[in-house]
Amino acid sequence: MTTELRALRKEDWTVWYDNLLRAFGGVPEPAEERELWQALTPYDRSIGVWDGDQCVGSAGAYDFRLTVPGGAVVPVAGVTMVGVAATHRRRGVLTSMMRRQLDDVRSWGESVAVLTASEPVIYGRFGYGLATQRLGADIDTTRVRLSVPPGTDDVRLRYADPAEVLDACETVYARRVPERPGMLERRPGWERLDLLDTEQQRQGASPLQCVVAERAGDGGGSGVVGYARFWVKADWGPGGAEGVVQVGSLEALDPAARAALWRFLFDIDLTRCVVAPRLPVDDPLLHLVSDVRRCGLRMKDDLYLRLVEVGAALRARTYQAPLDVVFEVEDAFCPWNEGRWRLTGDPKGATCERTADAADLSLSVRELGSAYLGGVSLSSLAAAGRVRELREGALAEASLAFLSSTAAPWLPHGF
Template identity: 55%
Template structure:
């Protein structure tokens, strides 16, 4: 892909250029530098060999990187994921084709690396659809008034003790529990070494008036086994009526429903607070069924992960399907033309999956962006068809294909990158 302005080039980043490169990305995102603690962590996690610089002559004016991540797909398999990150161009160098050239180079590199899918979290979603990224996960943000919402606790299957602890000191135990739960839900990132620190990142400058990160552990009363945990922070506020503080929930994890409910009971009963905020929950989070009055959750739907099929047949055969499917897909892909064409997808629950080129008549017509949107099992082909984004060419082909792509649990991205 040629940049319209020949003075701009895209090339691999050099290790000694990281500070300049990252500072350029900071400016592209508004110019507010990150706190040293956050900047240091992202420096350690950056894969310089997978990072690109956009240059005007010798000067870096933009760039982007890739994290080598591991993604849970429907069926519980964990596949390599190219996590696209730190993409930005200085405002003085936009509208010149630099971003398009960067995305072209990135996707070519991802394909050469043998990764079937790429994904990103979008600062501006409208930008990435034209590069084939579809909205693959969403999240729900809720705010609850203390005293207005009670939590129904399922039948207890033991005795649990709640204990406050240091979030960093207990990180290894919490990560063991997170890892056991990770493959249950598509969209989850199985954390690689170093990424566990993202879960407890807590720079004072980023707290927004809230306390340092808190941790409550739910442990078995007899054995001391960790059954669940919640990370949160508290903001102390007072008004003419008295205490009006807030609780911001970072994460709640538990294997058993009754332990999960007990942790939410704790969060909804902290003294000197009147509201609890949870900015990122799955669309089908158990909390939505545990509360006494869902109207007091004031939920807000938010987009999260945008996914792109880089190697279409490898991606579609890496996951399982909820019901039998045998469908011929006519796929358009203007940016990665090797994916374009007619593909026959066949699968049965628990059986092998096949996706091969075919000359048979197409039954569904769609863009690779829509395949990315349903790849993790959220949304549906039928809903996209209702929006005019999927076309049924053979009557009766849409419904079984749409059901096959669905997953038992809604996909969810637990943290950004």
């Protein structure tokens, strides 16, 4: 059989997307969710592999803006909707799509590509490294209490229709984006993602609820300074109410507003547990709770990152300490990245150019991707044998400089 790799046409979307769903088990999506993903599909940045009239491979790349250390928001390709039909595995379909996609990303002038992996083992061979993790929590609110900061009682909370306060909540989210590496600037249409409220998502819980935090402004008016979107799943056991609060998203502009929102979620009547599946690994909540052991904490891999253009990517971020280091980079899949690069940087900016000077550190593009957002240290990668120090002291210098100086990197939502 022969196959054809080509750009996605609008009239082919249904067959293309059905192939993706089948690759992920074949469970139909609710119409509301399917319509949203169709609206968000980047047709001019998507490809498919066809065997006759059958789609046997799919891949896309959203046009995202991602915060990097230093606060800059840079263009990145958000790799998505990757799937290969089970009938066409081990025939080079995925490799051909990854090859075409990275060539396209380079031609678009985007120096970084990111993805969330259904199977992490797949993407390492294409140069993607684990760059962020997320924290999940199942908090026993019958045993855990919060110690809130001064000013928490001054924050006013009110229920609001999620759609009616969307603009105000998006303003809060937008102000948060530059503060943490890994956050995605909300592109048109993506504000709808957090409002998805299908029966499949609820899993027996209530419709999506929203509470906003407000504080009086200098002019006497009030302004939204935070929000929480959540579901409540009622349940009863022999001892009484055992309801669960399922947190969708929570953002706030200051410690008091954040604490007020968490305190509200902890105190909802007839519940015993708050489930928060997507938190930063350094979330302030960890320092508000009375007993962290009863928070059911768990870590999960999240964002995988690849440098498509090493020089441009390393110039796009800043470094928390001065450094001058030469990397010897391996990149068999994108050979234009291979060779020696001199990176000179500090908190104000950086330069990164090719050089013939002796290398100080040797690593692959995968390790650079892991370290890029500042959440994975080059020292830890070296301890695993993934980075080799060729000049004494270079590893400590580079490892310190690469770390995020403000907050741990975090991906606020999947794609």
